[in-house]
Amino acid sequence: MPARILVAEDDRKQAALIRRYLEREGYEAAVVHDGRAALAHARERAPDLLLLDVVLPGVDGLDVCRSVRAERDVPIIMLTARAGEDDLLLGLALGADDYLTKPYRPRELVARVAAVLRRAARAARAEPQRYAVGDLVVDLARHEVHAGGRPVGTTPAEFAILACLAASPGRAFTRGLLLERVGGFDRDVTGRTIDMHVMNLRRKVEPVPTRPRYLRTVFGVGYKLVDPSEEELGGAR
Incomplete structure (x- = not known):
């Protein structure tokens, strides 16, 4: 149809x-x-x-x-x-x-x-999968996100970005790679658009959005999702 x-x-x-x-x-x-x-x-x-x-x-x-x-x-x-x-x-x-x-x-x-x-x-169409990074859970089958046990509402674009990062915790994704993975936006404006979606996600899943524990910026590269109890900060925040 x-x-x-x-x-x-x-x-x-x-x-x-x-x-x-x-x-x-x-x-x-x-x-x-x-x-x-x-x-x-x-x-x-x-x-x-x-x-x-x-x-x-x-x-x-x-x-x-x-x-x-x-x-x-x-x-x-x-x-x-x-x-x-x-x-x-x-x-x-x-x-x-x-x-x-x-x-x-x-x-x-x-x-x-x-x-x-x-x-x-x-x-x-996502296969039944569930990613847990610390107390952040991304359930692809149910299309649900939980942070610290509480449900978090996300847009389709936000969910796609978070699921991509959660599938490979600790891996740094460039904005361009995130765009390819989520099937995204016009190349002329999309880098900034990815930044906006990440900022919105931080407001929803981070205890203190201005000091993100999960959605870290990798300077000069892009973003990664980490387990705060395991990740060594290094040069990211």
């Missing part, structure tokens, strides 16, 4: 263009033009992916993202005319898996949709 995409975009001409490109690639696309309609559609129809414009009438895209993410684990891509880092960080912190800054090419948007759906499908 074709993946069902919900497009929430108040610019009707732009929404029609997005829908046309998605349907050309074989997706089933539905379009709404305000935040309340986006919430209602997401709850009633359970689409496979949401494309959310940040600026929507009634309820803005960030609030839609927050509400949907609290209810179910569905991939979300934000569309924004705001290029400021704070806005991008906020969108990712609320649970978005990727973002595109306007203006963008429709083909690029379709490519991002395909990449995010592939990543979500890989997570859903």
Whole structure:
């Protein structure tokens, strides 16, 4: 069955263009033009992916993202005319898996949709595996994360990054390698995007996010996941 995409975009001409490109690639696309309609559609129809414009009438895209993410684990891509880092960080912190800054090419948007759906499908097809690094547990079969015995909610992108690191504790992964493993983002912006996802993960799993015990930065390389009781700090933090 074709993946069902919900497009929430108040610019009707732009929404029609997005829908046309998605349907050309074989997706089933539905379009709404305000935040309340986006919430209602997401709850009633359970689409496979949401494309959310940040600026929507009634309820803005960030609030839609927050509400949907609290209810179910569905991939979300934000569309924004705001290029400021704070806005991008906020969108990712609320649970978005990727973002595109306007203006963008429709083909690029379709490519991002395909990449995010592939990543979500890989997570859903994961073999029954469970990684434990200290008291941080990543359960691939259940698609669950626990830190210190408490459940931790993650976005599909965050879960993919954490699962990749947990599969090889102590190994340093470059940002580029993480991008390849999680099936990620546009190469021009993805290094910073990986950093944002790691920062969000630290807020969720670390006792003190500013002094990470598990998700360590390896300076000049990237990131690694360690067991605090076994790892020697060396040059990483």
